[in-house]
Amino acid sequence: xxxxxxxVKQRIxxxxxxxxxxxxxxxxxxxxxxxxxxLNGEDGLRIVQGELPVDLILLDIMMEGMDGYEVCRRLKSDxxxxxxxxxFITAMNEVADxxxxxxxxxxxxxxxxxxxxxVKARVRTHLELKRHRDLLENLSSLDGLTAISNRRxxxxxxxxxxxxxxxxxxxxxxxxxxxxxxxSYNDTYGHAAGDDCLKQVAKTLAASVNRPGDLVARxxxxxxxxxLPRTDPEGAALVAEKMRxxxxxxxxxxxxxxxxxxxTISLGVATTLPTPHESPRELAGASDRSLYQAKRNGRNxxxxxxxxxxxxS
Numbered sequence: 001x002x003x004x005x006x007x008v009k010q011r012i013x014x015x016x017x018x019x020x021x022x023x024x025x026x027x028x029x030x031x032x033x034x035x036x037x038x039l040n041g042e043d044g045l046r047i048v049q050g051e052l053p054v055d056l057i058l059l060d061i062m063m064e065g066m067d068g069y070e071v072c073r074r075l076k077s078d079x080x081x082x083x084x085x086x087x088f089i090t091a092m093n094e095v096a097d098x099x100x101x102x103x104x105x106x107x108x109x110x111x112x113x114x115x116x117x118x119v120k121a122r123v124r125t126h127l128e129l130k131r132h133r134d135l136l137e138n139l140s141s142l143d144g145l146t147a148i149s150n151r152r153x154x155x156x157x158x159x160x161x162x163x164x165x166x167x168x169x170x171x172x173x174x175x176x177x178x179x180x181x182x183x184s185y186n187d188t189y190g191h192a193a194g195d196d197c198l199k200q201v202a203k204t205l206a207a208s209v210n211r212p213g214d215l216v217a218r219x220x221x222x223x224x225x226x227x228l229p230r231t232d233p234e235g236a237a238l239v240a241e242k243m244r245x246x247x248x249x250x251x252x253x254x255x256x257x258x259x260x261x262x263x264t265i266s267l268g269v270a271t272t273l274p275t276p277h278e279s280p281r282e283l284a285g286a287s288d289r290s291l292y293q294a295k296r297n298g299r300n301x302x303x304x305x306x307x308x309x310x311x312x313s
Contacts, residue, residue, distance in 0.1 A: 015044035041066030146202035173236035264300035272307035
């Protein structure tokens, strides 16, 4: 989930095989919201799984191919899309039809012919609720000390990006980062200074990436992790070296460090082309081994490995 910016228009996806319905709904809603549309269920699911976040789906039931019920079932069975509210807008007006739609996860059910004022009111209500849920979700995904993403957020993002990279056949890179001799820093300067140090490091690392899909998170203690979708080994190495230099340039005094007179970091980089025969654990393990190599070689450096992909049946 992306950080919530109340100034950004929320996005509505309309899935309907009748162009006239899409035109009517889009025409009435586009002044307040961003609109995407699909003429069938398969295309609708592809849009939801794409990079543009979808905040609400207006879904027809009777469509050729995959019907609206099946689209809704698939959305609700996927952890990445199950929290997107779905409103059925359909000519199926029997109580049993409405009951079925609500039971499989829709938040509302509007029958055709619809009144536009009612559609607008219900859309507004469910988008407001979605925004509040997103804000609460974001708060639970932040590290309390450093205010960057936490381990829980990392776990969600790496799973999502692994699936996306596998689907698109694009490389996925991971950087594990450890602050060199942080225990001795705490022992020398005290835990309050240690907390300030963690905050400075986190802020600097987060500012080192600028693509919307990149993630910097606190992994635990003095460790951080960076997820770099669509990034090859060369690109990941450049990001890691930039981070190493920028932390060193902070010139945070560290008299007890045998590596340098200032605070430094060690970084382990790994890149893979995700396949169904692997999981993010292999990528994290490779990053961890690279980080260990960086420490063993003297710290304040980047070490890197590229995973061999397997093909198999």
